Amino acid sequence: MTRKVCGISGFALLICFFTIAGLAFAQTAVHRNGFESKPGWAKGGADAAFDVTAHKIDDRDPHNGRGSEYIELDAKQGKFIHYVYPVGKAPITEELRASLWLRSNRTGMQIMARVVLPKERDPNNVDYLLTTYIRGDTYQQAGQWQMVELSRPVKLAKEQQQLMNAQLGNKRQVDFTGAYIDALVLNLYAGPGPTKVWIDDMEVGPVTQSPPFQTVERKDNANPSKGASITRPANASVVEFNANRLTVGNRRMLFRAIRYTDTMLPVLRSAGFNSVFFERDVNPAMLKEASELGLWIVPEFRVTNDQGAALSPDDITRQIQRYADNDAILFHRIGGLLSLENATLVARATQVARGADPAHPIAADVWDGLLPYSRSVNLVGVHRFPLMTTLELPKYREWIEARRRLANPGTFTWTWIQTHLPDWYSEILYNQNAKAEFKEPVGPQPEQIRLLAYTALASGCRGLAYWSDRFLADSHQGRDRLLACALLNQEMDMLEPLLVTVEDPPQWIDTSVTAIKAAVMRCDKGVLVLPIWQGKSSQFVPGQAAVSKLVITVPQVPKTAQAWEVSPGDVRGLKVERVDTGVRVTLPEFGLTSAILFTADTNLVGRFQDQARARRQDAAQWSHDMAFHEYEKVVKVQAELEKQGVTIADANSLLNDSKRRLEKSQQLWKTRNFSEAYHEAERALRPVRILMRAHWEKAVRGLDTPVASPYAVSFFTLPRHWQFMDQVRKPGTALGRNQLRGGDFELAPERKLEGWKESRETLDDLELIADRVSELNAMRLDAKDPKNAKKTESKSISPKGPVYPVEGRQCAMLQIKPHEGRLPPSALERTHVSLTSSDVKLPAGTLVQISGWVNIPAPITASPDGAMMFDNAGGEPLAIRWTESTAWKKYTVYRRVPASGTINVTLTMTGIGTVYFDDVRVEPLIPPNAGFDPTPR
Known part of the structure; x- marks a missing residue:
């Protein structure tokens, strides 16, 4: 079960606390919880006596994802039993929305919100601000999932203000200036007797202050007694590795990990990573924080000493048992890049490690000796970093597929995704260590990270780990890359139920555009098709990588299946035509990557549509912000190139086109047309990519190979390239x-x-x-x-x-x-x-x-x-x-x-x-x- 926890604040907001990132880049955030890791609701006040029979995360028929919060209680006579969920600070404005999904065996439960009045003091205790409640929908569809919400909160607040004024005899006006919601409240009282309630897919926002990440005791003004704190239920998420499948809570998992260096963990969690790879000397406090955030932990252990000699069984056991009490461990990872020479040594070490912790699988990053390693290591990592090299994306795909074929059939393979400039590149091009701060725009481009991630998944990888969190920070000009990862994580989370059921190797097919190839993946509930841009030299500068009316003919699609394009922005139905070679589907608009699902399962489609509705506001915001930050980078480089006299005829019109689309996306977002805002933000980057590619093609024109100049392998170093080539071609040079x-x-x-x-x-x-x-x-x-x-x-x-x-x-x-x-x-x-x-x-x-x-x-x-x-x-x-x-x-x-x-x-x-x-x-x-x-x- 994916570890999604209470208190995941809006991603844009948490950037404020990203100490190496600097200033905030968005003013709004939406707080969401899918209740897939641990309970988020705490007992509040009650006037009815009741017993709690169960309070846990339940994987039985959730509304979405892999779990929902389940509360079972037996109540006596009364009127209310409050459960409270802190949400930080959500100002009451016309934009405020709060909703969640309920399912129960009874009707009558009601959603409310606790309103804090910062201009008023509680007359019973002047040390506290006055709070009151506004009431929303009541649950009425017993046995079914129903969305309950606080609609029109400004109207509800005004009505509550009038009621409070009347209670004071209209002697004075209660001041609602600056009023905000600090908690959602559910009244779970449905009458005497047993009540069973499932809670899922909560959303509240915009919020301007993060809720706490760990559920703590909260005072409810309706009852001054404190509620019990909620802790992680024992054995709620059992990790298993059977038949080359990684499962958590009996559900298969696609891990989306990142290697931890120094980024604040809440930022990584809010960006959608579900796992973090830690080095072996990690501070225990970091592990505790990661666990409390609901992140899965992948600790590192080593099997050799600094001289390359094998460590003793006692040494390995001590390393593994260091994490014996941590129920957030996903698997253990052997440090370093392994070669064939150490295969026997590693096989012995894994036996020792399994003896110390038989419950968790073992992963390793393997360069060669894939066959013997796939016999002793559960999760085999294969990786190389193709960006800014002459290894084309189709060849990168071939390399991953070849590594998979070299291992035992069915081996669980995963890979690292390049998000960084390698050390060699930083030293050669910038004359500095890659860990140091960068003062100018640097790569990789967000588009390249997307292409690598989709290529890896379409090549059979069952897990992704992003190499560098440091290059997602402002210190490394990485804000756009961070947002790209957040969007990818949204998409991977949606597609996870399909991806984890793929058993056979993906089948690659051609499309109507030579540069776009599609991977056909046969899943339990349909056929997933991933079209991916594979155009020449995309590892240097991808180009526009977008077309209209992309046609794909997919073989062996069931006759009853319908076609859907799935994204966090929306889920769109696609027209299909049956032909002799399969089913022909046309994408009206394609950019970089896409996900097409052929399925006859209407429940699955409905679930995707619900997910898109829940995510599209964030997706639209993040897409806009990512495009904006990349646009700003390109504008800076463009200005440098113009100073050098390097011009592209349509540069200004392309940049103006991008700017107009960004403004349109922002306006669509403000009018709550999030789906179209999402797509318009994607379109905003296309003219920018056209400009980047045009500059790059001009730079490499006349060279035998793009690597003829070390500075021609990225758009961001083209000003240095022209300076370098001016010296090479300087008149009089012999x-x-x-x-x-x-x-x-x-x-x-x-x-x-x-x-x-x-x-x-x-x-x-x-x-x-x-x-x-x-x-x-x-x-x-x-x-x-x-x-x-x-x-x-x-x-x-x-x-x-x-x-x-x-x-x-x-x-x-x-x-x-x-x-x-x-x-x-x-x-x-x-x-x-x-x-x-x-x-x-x-x-x-x-x-x-x-x-x-x-x-x-x-x-x-x-x-x-x-x-x-x-x-x-x-x-x-x-x-x-x-x-x-x-x-x-x-x-x-x-x-x-x-x-x-x-x-x-x-x-x-x-x-x-x-x-x-x-x-x-x-x-x-x-x-x-x-x-x-x-x-x-």
Whole structure:
């Protein structure tokens, strides 16, 4: 059962208390509780004697989600039995709404609100403010769920004011100035005898002050006696792991976790995360706070010491038993990134850990050795961070799917979602540690986080963990990313009942737009289709990523199923058409991602509609605020680019279009048209993305690869990119002599290649070859002089004769292939054959041009990384990757020599196939009037 607790304040409000986030970004918040973790209502006053038979979270037929609060009591004669729920401070205005859903075996229960009058003192105790009550709907539909609400609270308050004035003989006016609600009250008295009440999906707001997160004793003016405090019921949420399924309270769970560093936990909880990953040295007070907030806890333990030696069973047991009394533990996680070499050690350690805590599963993050680890670890994590690298999103998807296939069939896999700038990127581009505060806009973009999350789910991951909470803070320009995560969590929470029942691997299908692929997932109650933008270079800058009238033909849809688009903004019916290949459905409007459900279950659709109605106000607010903050970032970068003379013709009109849509979204929100406000906020970002992509395409135009410049891998670093390229292309800059020894690979066959270090590694039964060859039997240039061939002259054609090296008589060949008579594997683990050049010594900071010619005879398989070329200044993240066949083609990148004063080049092959390299060079760029040649003689 997902741990949703009382007192979850509105997300926008809690940002005020996010100490590293700074100023608030929204003035309103809505307080909601789905009652899925622990009771939120406390005893108030009563004039009837009664016994409480039960008070707990009950999973029997909730109105929504996985639970509701259940109160069973046996009452004597009387008039009222009050249960109180504190809501903080909700000013009585025309915007105020308060509602909840009730189900009972009897009628007569009534919703009320306690009103605080800040200008009046209680005449019975002047130390207290005067309070009164306003009354709302009465429950009338016994046995059924009914929404009861306080409608028109201003009118109700005025009526109560008139009644109080009359009680005073109209001698004076009771001052209702600044009146606010501080608690909802339910009168559960329905007459003598047993009464059973279920409470679910409460909503009150706007609130301007958070309610407490832990239910505490509250005084009810109707009865000065204190109510009993509510504690977590014992064994209310039993965690189990059976048949590769994570269940809580007998319900399957999709965990939405975040790695904790220093963000306030209430902010993470309000953003919709249901779990937090803590490091092993976490302060116990943090664990207590997380538990009280209803967050699931994933503590870390280690199995080796700092020197890599195995820890003793006693050490492991002590780590696990540290959390023995904490009923908020979801599972334990082994720290670090695991490789095959430690598989046996880890298997022994997990046996010890299970002996110390047999009730909770064990997770680990695994790089290779997936098969043995999937036998000893319950939840296998696989991850890599593709943003700002040459790994395209479809290849990222392939990589996740390949990891899943390498493990035991049916293994529970999960992944980390990149929300941050990696350390290498921060050091290279910003010359600072990633933990330090950023003064300028930085990535990733919120859209990229969304694409990664949906891609991971559509690739079979059963849990998501977001890597960095620090990059969701204002100190790291992360407000838009935080809101993106909150919206994603809303969507994942809605889709969870479907996602957790998917058993077979998702099926990917094409759509009417080449850049949009759809994952078809067959669930217990229907068919879920997730269309996802997979356009080229989205890991750098996604672009508009939106189309109108997206057509998808989904195979094997039941005849009785209807199509619905599900989102927190609304649930829309879609028109379908049956064709020979399946059911054709048209999305009127698509942006980045969507969720389409084919189902005949009208109850399920009704539940989604109820969820959308409950969430759309927040969803609209968050979508607007996310778009606004991203818009502001883009405006700042646009201004910097304009100062540099870098312009886009339609920039102003695109920004004005976005601004108009933001204003329209805000106006729609104010008129309570939340669904349309939500969609309009989504539309507001499309012109912004068009502008970002146009700037990026202009920046990389003329480069052989986007990673040719370290600063061209994100929109936010484009001002630095143009400064960098101005230095590279400065008039008068000369290209110095090639400093890389042996890059032409021209040594005699019997001589060992000088200046290059060979390395090879594989966990598979493969043949790895690094050699020098004089003839290629696959591809050639359709040009007489391949050294002078222009880019447009490179063609992939059937060779009419032998193909030769570009430079001289020999070139380097890297090849991976199965042994004779063996079938090639579909996916490889830790396999590569590489050549690394000797170090070129140059003054630190020297600009260099690194180039090389590449030929790939046939597509490379079994690895999304394929063949790569990279340097030590940018490392593997800034590698050029190739997987498709290509004739001889030259690739050039520009780098600065790092502080070590050395630079080298690595050529590598990671998949099944062959790649040829030739004429690899490192040439310094000599600025005009330098007066010296920086290259050693």
